[in-house]
Amino acid sequence: xxxIRAYVGMSGSAKTLCLSNEAWHLWLKGYRVYSNYDLVFDGxxxxxxxxxxxxxxxxxxxxxxxxxxxxxxxxxxxxxxDEIDNFGSDPDDLMGxxxxxxxxxxxxxxxxxxxxxxxxxxxxxxxxxxQQMRMVPPRVREETEFLDLPQVVKTRMTGDPARPTAPLVxxxxxxxxxxxxxxxxxxxxxxARRLAHPLLGLGYVTPDMLQIYNTDADILSAADLxxxxxxxxxxxxxxDEKFYHACQKHFGVDCMVELLQDSGNNSQWIGDVVVTPxxxxxxxxxxxxxxxxxxxxxxxxxDLKPKWEKLKEMLQLDAKIGSVHYLAYxxxxxxxxxxxxxxxxxxxxxxxxxxxxIHLLPSSKxxxxxxNLRVQEVEAIPLANLQLxxxxxxxxxxx
Numbered sequence: 001x002x003x004i005r006a007y008v009g010m011s012g013s014a015k016t017l018c019l020s021n022e023a024w025h026l027w028l029k030g031y032r033v034y035s036n037y038d039l040v041f042d043g044x045x046x047x048x049x050x051x052x053x054x055x056x057x058x059x060x061x062x063x064x065x066x067x068x069x070x071x072x073x074x075x076x077x078x079x080x081x082d083e084i085d086n087f088g089s090d091p092d093d094l095m096g097x098x099x100x101x102x103x104x105x106x107x108x109x110x111x112x113x114x115x116x117x118x119x120x121x122x123x124x125x126x127x128x129x130x131q132q133m134r135m136v137p138p139r140v141r142e143e144t145e146f147l148d149l150p151q152v153v154k155t156r157m158t159g160d161p162a163r164p165t166a167p168l169v170x171x172x173x174x175x176x177x178x179x180x181x182x183x184x185x186x187x188x189x190x191x192a193r194r195l196a197h198p199l200l201g202l203g204y205v206t207p208d209m210l211q212i213y214n215t216d217a218d219i220l221s222a223a224d225l226x227x228x229x230x231x232x233x234x235x236x237x238x239x240d241e242k243f244y245h246a247c248q249k250h251f252g253v254d255c256m257v258e259l260l261q262d263s264g265n266n267s268q269w270i271g272d273v274v275v276t277p278x279x280x281x282x283x284x285x286x287x288x289x290x291x292x293x294x295x296x297x298x299x300x301x302x303d304l305k306p307k308w309e310k311l312k313e314m315l316q317l318d319a320k321i322g323s324v325h326y327l328a329y330x331x332x333x334x335x336x337x338x339x340x341x342x343x344x345x346x347x348x349x350x351x352x353x354x355x356x357x358i359h360l361l362p363s364s365k366x367x368x369x370x371x372n373l374r375v376q377e378v379e380a381i382p383l384a385n386l387q388l389x390x391x392x393x394x395x396x397x398x399x
Contacts, residue, residue, distance in 0.1 A: 002120040005146040006136070007129040014150045014170045015129040016082050017205070018195055020213040022127055023059075023080045025198035032077040033059040034068075036087050038214040039080075048214070064088050065110040068118075069258045075123040082215060084128040085135040087111065110248075112139035117278075118256060147175040147186055150195070154204075167205050170195040240272045240287045243328055246342050247275050247285070250383055254278055271314070271325065277388045281322040285344070286314065288329045302329055302360045314347055324348075327360075328383070343380040 007015035020039060027033050027041050038048050041058040051057050062068065062079070065088045071077070081087050088111065115126055116139045130136055133147070154169035172193050175186040194203040244259040251257065256276040271284035288302050304311070314325040325347035333341045350360075 002115060002143055003125040004115065004119070004140070004144045005125075005127050005148060006133065006144050007127070007148045007150060008131070008133060009129075009150050010131055012152075014152050014167050014195070014205075015148075016213060016215060017167065017209065018148065018150045018170065018172060019080055019082060019127055019129045021195060021198065021209060023078060024212050026078050026125075027058060028198055030076060032073055034062050034071065034077065034079045035059045035081075036062045037080075037082045040212050040214070043208075043211075062087075065114070066259070068111065068114045071122065071124070073122065073124070077122075078125040078127060079119075081126070081128040082213075084130050084140070112137050113254070113256070115140050116143055117254070142177075145177055147177075149173045149175065166207075166210060169204050239330065242340070243285065243287045243330075243342060244273050246383055247273055250386070251275050251277065251388070273328075280388065281324065284314070284317075284323050284325045285328045286325065286347075288327055302327075304360050311347060311350060318347070326386075329380075342383040344383055344386055345380045 007019050009015040016037075023033050023035065023039060024041050033039065039059050044051060044056055044058075046054075046056065048057075052061070062081070068079075071079075119126060128136075133141055133144075136144070150170050150172050152167040152169070153171050154167075155165045156168040158164060158166050172195060174189045174191040174193075176189050178185045178187055195205060195209075196203050197206055197209060200206070240259060244257060247255075248257045255278070256274075258274045258276075259272070272287040273285045274282050275285070276282045288304075317323065318325050326344045327347060327350075328342055328344050330340050330342050333339045345360075
């Protein structure tokens with residue numbers, strides 16, 4: 001079971017304070033912190049966007065569950081999610097987050113898969129807050145080992161008209177999951193601790209403990225990010241994102257589907273999407289935007305001239321790590337050409353044409369730069385027909 005702990009309580013129960021305090025404590029110990037809300041551990045009072053642009057954040061922001069796929073660190077990191085049921089939701093309609101009542105949403109499925117399978121392998125920790133455990137998707141709820149129930153037992157006057165009182169003493173009662181109960185029943189551990197200052201060790205809430213986090217504004221929004229420069233590969237990046245979702249739908253939630261974040265922007269043509277089925281070698285897809293060269297009104301070509309050297313490197317990587325590379329492309333189908341269908345070609349089938357710049361005609365054959373070079377026809381297969389177990393013939397060693 002992964003190291004997952006939840007702070008549970010209604011609004012105003014100091015659960016975010018306790019969550020932030022623990023993140024601060026781990027940060028002081030050298031842990032990398034990933035968070036979906038603003039944390040300030042060093043007294044920096046600059047606006048969030050300014051701290052972000054100047055690289056002065058003490059943590060790595062998480063804007064959406066897909067950002068979890070960027071985490072490659074092993075050990076000594078903690079993920080803190082305030083109000084986990086809202087993580088990944090659309091701020092305009094508050095729908096589609098990591099909510100048990102919307103467990104089929106992309107955010108819920110992606111987050112559940114990460115915390116159930118990937119977090120433990122990375123030796124990381126998760127701390128989250130929620131008002132009621134029934135709001136948490138079942139797969140995350142069943143992986144949660146401890147519940148902390150904060151209770152404000154003493155307050156103090158602040159002199160601030162907007163917030164006249166603040167917690168002074170917070171007691172945290174602990175519960176633990178019963179491992180013999182698959183339904184997720186919890187029992188009291190008999191442990192109750194006072195919230196303490198991680199530096200001073202004081203058993204009451206000091207003003208600086210209330211200033212280490214900010215949940216008053218929706219600051220962790222893509223709108224707060226600096227606008228990226230225009231790049232000529234934006235269309236391919238969109239194609240990669242669509243193919244990512246197509247893979248997730250085809251392979252299921254038990255597979256780890258990773259979208260390389262620089263894909264389409266600064267791609268090295270080694271792969272755009274990586275799918276790792278449970279217990280199997282990774283399958284790497286190079287997603288290619290279709291460039292249309294019409295011949296007799298029918299043929300569609302993909303121009304591989306800019307990257308035919310990289311295709312060799314892909315096959316060398318396959319031989320080295322046991323992966324399988326595919327070229328992926330889409331075509332519009334249907335009577336109204338309104339359906340996007342994805343097709344795949346194993347890269348190993350292109351090996352006879354890797355020594356000359358080529359055009360690929362997806363539906364029939366490889367057309368090379370030399371009319372005298374004859375190559376076998378290459379048949380593409382739909383993504384939906386791809387089997388999870390790669391065949392031995394799909395891996396080729398290039399000397």
